Amino acid sequence: MVTRDERCLILGRGAMGRMFEGLLRHRLHVETWDRDPDSGTETAPLENQLADAQVLILAVPAKPHDELLRRVAAALPEGLLCLTIAKGLDGEGRTPVQRMAEHLGEACDWGALYGPMIARDLSEGRPGFALGAANGDVAGERIQSLFAKTRLHVQASRDTHGAAWAAILKNVYVPLIGMAQGLGMGDNVRGYLVTAALAELARIVERMGGDAATAYSLAGLGDLVTTATSLSSHHRSLGEDMAQGDRSMLADKNGYIRSEGVHTAAMVAKHGLLPLDDYPLFALTHALFEDSSDMESRILSMLGQLE
Structure with missing residues (x-):
């Protein structure tokens, strides 16, 4: 007590x-x-x-x-x-x-x-x-x-490690949902991306030593949906801004991280924490952080591959 x-x-x-x-x-x-x-x-x-x-x-x-x-x-x-x-x-x-x-x-x-x-x-x-x-x-x-x-x-x-990876990696997927929103791709695409992101997140959590079910807990699903739909969500707004050609929030400022999702994707790639080819949504989002040209066609192409 x-x-x-x-x-x-x-x-x-x-x-x-x-x-x-x-x-x-x-x-x-x-x-x-x-x-x-x-x-x-x-x-x-x-x-x-x-x-x-x-x-x-x-x-x-x-x-x-x-x-x-x-x-x-x-x-x-x-x-x-x-x-x-x-x-x-x-x-x-x-x-x-x-x-x-x-x-x-x-x-x-x-x-x-x-x-x-x-x-x-x-x-x-x-x-x-x-x-x-x-x-x-x-x-x-x-x-x-x-x-x-x-x-x-x-x-x-x-499941400390599973909870950590679920909460951290969801910040990589939310900007992708924001990109689709900013491009006007519709509610159906948003619902599909949430579902596909969770399935991929569960596989990553398990690979990193956690319980796949933790991806569907408050630390994963709960936080993902909240961040993807909140009007004050920085991570979703980042994706929406990118869809409009504004990449200003991607860069660190005076050494301070401005977006945890962008930094996380960069650290995963830099340290080889995941084989990106095994996780196409994560890989696409990281690639769009690096170069957001032809964003809509690349997202649509990925959706076709995931069917």
Whole structure:
């Protein structure tokens, strides 16, 4: 049972970090930590704030997970529950869950939260939903207890790697759905692309060591449909912009990743994480990120091949 005496430290003060702060501040003592992306100045020494914390939530991108988790492991307080919500790959092509397994192992309870949990909706009092993929049954129970009686409804899972790959790779497929939308290809094409993307996603999740069924969970299907249909979806808007010839959101800005899906596709290709020929929708989307000429004919050609 979570009590007001317990301390929760949230890393990151973006929309998701602020949402979790509002969601949990009436249940336990919440503190936040952040650092300036330009100067590297931290709001406080992480190790000092981490001391005596019972819960740690990493509401930061995938890129700094390696460094931050090394520091967490070196100053690990007893009984810590560590959670990540990051949906990307770092520069070495590693998922946040892989970094948690590497640095935390069995030294503490840890897990990931993935699913339809848009920060705006939760912050405005609407419900959200997540798969709490944990490194053990006890960790799963702790995650569910942490969010019990909040607006975030959590289902427990032990498939940490499957959940991570499902949530991360869906950001590659959503821009393709956005491209079809921007080209005016119709609702039928959107429905077909969602179905085909899920089937391909399930095969990839299984190849990466997860359970294929996790692709159809909140971390996969739930997050994919939400991101593909939300009016505020950055990933869908990216595809729509590309369909209109605007590729400005594809590029990183001053070293900062502007689209997790684009970066993920690039890291998968760079590190040879998948044989792209085995996954035609993924391969097409990656190719369109590189060169979006003749977009409509290439998508139509792919649809014909998938029949």
